Each structure stands twice: as C-alpha cells, then as structure tokens.
Amino acid sequence: MLSSGVRLLMLHGSANWIYCxxxxxxxxxxxxxxxxxLRSCIYIDSDDFRVLCPxxxxxxxxxxxxxxxxxxxxxxxxxGNRLGARIATFxxxxxxxxxxxxxxxxxxxSVLRDSATWLxxxxxxxxxDFEFRHLLKSAEKAQPAPTRKEIRVILNSDCLAELRxxxxxxxxxxxxxxxxxxxxxxxGLLG
Numbered sequence: 118m119l120s121s122g123v124r125l126l127m128l129h130g131s132a133n134w135i136y137c138x139x140x141x142x143x144x145x146x147x148x149x150x151x152x153x154x155l156r157s158c159i160y161i162d163s164d165d166f167r168v169l170c171p172x173x174x175x176x177x178x179x180x181x182x183x184x185x186x187x188x189x190x191x192x193x194x195x196x197g198n199r200l201g202a203r204i205a206t207f208x209x210x211x212x213x214x215x216x217x218x219x220x221x222x223x224x225x226x227s228v229l230r231d232s233a234t235w236l237x238x239x240x241x242x243x244x245x246d247f248e249f250r251h252l253l254k255s256a257e258k259a260q261p262a263p264t265r266k267e268i269r270v271i272l273n274s275d276c277l278a279e280l281r282x283x284x285x286x287x288x289x290x291x292x293x294x295x296x297x298x299x300x301x302x303x304x305g306l307l308g
Contacts, residue, residue, distance in 0.1 A: 128218075128225055128249065135191065139198035222252060229256035234267040238298055241278035242285060250285065257286075265290045273297035 135144040191200040229235065229252070242250070257266055268286045270293045272278050279293045294301050 128221060128252075135200045135202060137193040137196065137198055137200055140193060140196045142193060142195060144200070226252055226256050226259075229253065230259045232266070234269060237268075237270045237282075239271065239273070241272075241275060242281045244281070253285075268292065270294065271296075271298050271301045 136142070137144075192198065193200055235253075244250075260266075268282070268291045270279070270282050270291065272293065272295050274295055274297075276295075279295065282291055282293055296304065
C-alpha cells in the first residue's frame with residue numbers, strides 16, 4: 118500500500134542530528150523537541166568567540182552566561198567521546214561521507230529517479246552545490262531515453278538562478294516561474 122503525501126529528505130543534514138565520530142552513532146531529537154543540536158550549542162564552542170571576537174571579552178562573558186550549554190562538553194553515552202553536528206553546507210567543502218548522509222542521498226536518488234515532475238522552490242542551484250547537481254543529473258539520466266522529467270522552478274526575480282537551471286536542464290522540459298511562491302499558488306499553477 119502506498120502512502121500519500123510528500124517525502125521530505127534532509128540532504129544537507131538537520132539541526133536535530135548529533136553525531137559521534139568515534140562510534141558513528143546518530144542521536145536525533147524528539148519531533149516535539151526541535152533543533153536539539155542547536156539548543157545544545159553543539160555547533161559552537163566557547164573558543165569560537167575568542168577567535169571571532171578577540172577584543173570583546175565582555176561580550177564573550179555575557180554570551181557564555183546567557184548560553185548555559187556553551188563550553189560544556191557533549192559526550193556520547195556509549196563511548197564517552199565528544200559529540201558533534203553534521204550539516205553539509207552549500208559549498209565545495211561539504212562532507213557527506215557519513216553513513217546517515219549516504220542513506221538519505223541514496224533514498225533521494227531513488228525518489229528523484231522515479232518521479233515524473235521535480236519542483237524546486239526558491240533554490241538557486243549554486244555551482245558550489247556540485248554534489249547535489251551530480252545527484253540531480255544522475256537521477257535524471259537513470260530512466261529510459263524517451264522519458265523526460267518535467268522541471269518546475271519557482272523563483273522570485275532571480276535571473277541568475279534561472280540561467281543556471283536552463284543551462285543545467287535545458288529549455289524544453291524546464292518551466293521557470295519568477296513570480297514567487299505566493300503568486301505561483303494564487304495563479305493556480307500548483308498542481
């Protein structure tokens with residue numbers, strides 16, 4: 118039985134993932150807890166403020182008092198090593214080799230390969246996101262030759278992003294709307 122709805126795959130990670138580099142366990146916050154990694158200040162260390170704001174010791178002390186978790190070492194309950202977070206930014210330096218990213222990216226490939234229409238909302242297809250571009254092109258080409266995907270892109274007056282999409286996917290199957298999401302929906306184009 119197929120379920121209805123839209124699958125959400127977080128290809129670049131999530132602010133509720135905490136990862137142990139040593140034993141490779143992934144800790145995920147409860148769905149009602151939200152961004153557990155962000156709230157535990159896993160992304161930042163008190164030393165980061167000293168590097169970023171060397172002349173602002175008063176500001177640093179104030180921030181450290183406000184953010185209770187900052188400076189406290191978050192440890193894995195299984196092996197005792199320091200926990201960290203994984204967010205793969207839109208850059209040439211992204212690291213997606215951890216098993217959780219690989220699983221999500223493989224699922225994304227399958228979903229993209231098997232769908233007839235792709236809808237991009239507000240995504241500019243930056244050159245630095247080459248891993249995602251490779252995923253898109255691989256999924257697009259992993260289907261019978263006469264089959265073509267319909268590519269819909271909703272932007273808001275972003276001509277450079279439109280140019281990148283047209284160069285990447287071509288003009289024949291790309292429908293690019295520069296009206297923003299609200300006007301796109303009001304115009305009855307969603308569907």
